[in-house]
Amino acid sequence: MKVTPQSILKQYWGYDSFRESQLEIIESALNGKDTLALLPTGGGKSICFQVPALCQEGICIVVSPLIALMKDQVETLKKKGINAISLNAGMHFTQIDTALDNCVYGDVKFLYLSPERLRTEIVQVRLQKMNVNLIAVDEAHCISQWGYDFRPPYLEIAEIRKLLPNVPVLALTATATPKVVDDIQSKLEFKQKHVIRRSFVRDNLSYMILREEDHKGRMLRILAKTAGSAIIYVRNRRRTKEIADFLQTQGVSASFYHAGLSFDERQTRQNDWINDKTRVIVSTNAFGMGIDKPDVRTVIHIGFPDSLEAYFQEAGRAGRDGKQSFAVALASNADISGLQKRLEHEFPSRERIREVYYALGSLFQLAEGSGEDVWFDFDLEAICNRYNWKPKEIMEAISFLEKADHLIVAANSDPRSMLQIIVNNETLYELELRNPKVGRLTKVLLRSYGRMFEEFVPINEALLAKRAGYSTDQVVAILQKLHQLKMVEYRPSTGLPKLTFVGGRLRKQDLLITKTIYEQRIELIRERILAALHFVSTDKVCRGQMLLKYFGETDSKHCGKCDVCRSLLNVESKATDLNEFLASIESEVTIEELISIHSDRSEKEVLKTIQLLLDNNELVYHMNGKIGIPQP
16 A cells, blocks of 8 residues: 555544645655745644655654653654654763664654754764654744744754755744744755745634733633633743632632642643643643643633743644634733833843853852763752842843853753663672662562663652562662662652753853844844734734734734724624625725715724724725725
């Protein structure tokens, strides 16, 4: 049977047909064309590179900055019987070496890695030995200096292309302005510019900006009117618990989620929400990336994000099943003022950024020039307490250092403890004879886990304690002792994010934060805040049109469902109402003539409709005082 994209889709995903634009993107990749795919959040980006990779011999290299998303996709592929692996932060050299060998000599179909990992010598050498059929670049906006999450290591993907000159690149993103679209193709050295774009129009999604001082009261009323799952985004961790507790007192099933929770807590709460055991999840922006829950009916923002990119992604998690859904932002006067103040915010000075960099080096006891590819636990709270700094100023400094390619902070890819036995079987057996207490634990280890002599494996100390008849503290103590004796390599879990110094810790004279780069980054932030501020403040332009125009779609029609459209029309209108109104204008007409034509509506409603269309440049005033359709 001939392998086709449709047969692969049916075999592994169970679908009979592709969504809009997916097949076009897949065929472009199969034809060897460099392609930039623009798909809205929830548009099925992963299928666009997974299907063409499965249609061909060889392996697909997937570059992604999102550790959690890589991990989820690898696990999903394995459940489908597809061999995939990922190289993540904190992996030991032996683990990386073994994984890359499997990619060269085994039957691995997908290798997921971060752009930082892609630039290492061990990866670059092995890539040339692999039969690579496609390079997929996820979250491709990160390669653009104009993107909202610029990652300098992405720039080196073009260098990798020189090692694999005949392999096409498929870049994918859900949010890119026209400037970013051009920059992505340039930075990835596309042989020819080629963009496949699905409109970002979400016909089933109503965008609402509600000026509201009583956040909790309005939130309750929204949840009472809309059934189904909901996400509530707030601006800080403290508020997640506060809002979730309030909802529970009002009889609403709710939980909270943020990056400060343990791995097990995050997994449990996420799974309870996905499986509808919890209706509402209250979260910081740490929640949602890579989670495919199609039946989210409502996304509520309490306050407003600092950029339209972030808002569009978060709001877009509602209604992925195509059914009517709502994205509601509750913005009080204080919230609007907060955005305005961000424009005047005292960004960390260049001196403070340097202080943070060298304080981290001292904290981890790194000599200048050392620490390349060494990952440390990043405990933000401990750092704040030690240096008496506020979390926000540290994170802003670190964000700048990341964008300047000096540091990388990544989520812990596997928060379980890891263990490898580094002596041979005979040495281990001699130890068991000399120390029966230790021997009992090592026997349980070998019965519980395989391949411990060959590679690191994740272990569960509590489970080992139960099986060996020891306490968890006793198991940890024994493993630590074996580690000191250099019989095992034991890495206890911390659950904390990981931090590394790119290229090792720099000398003071080498840490260059030029005024030009510094001011450029600040100006980009300000531009995004201004766009967000305009979006949340205006009440005269269709929300849907504003979002689409920001992302380069200049010919869109008013949605007819957002708060602006509904308010100006004062009816539960549909987009067709406005389109029919425009269709009634065959030539230049006066306002009085329009009122007469639409005698079935009130004069007030007709005037509001005219005002809306004028504000959206779909009608124009002529010098003779009449109104008409603007000429192309």
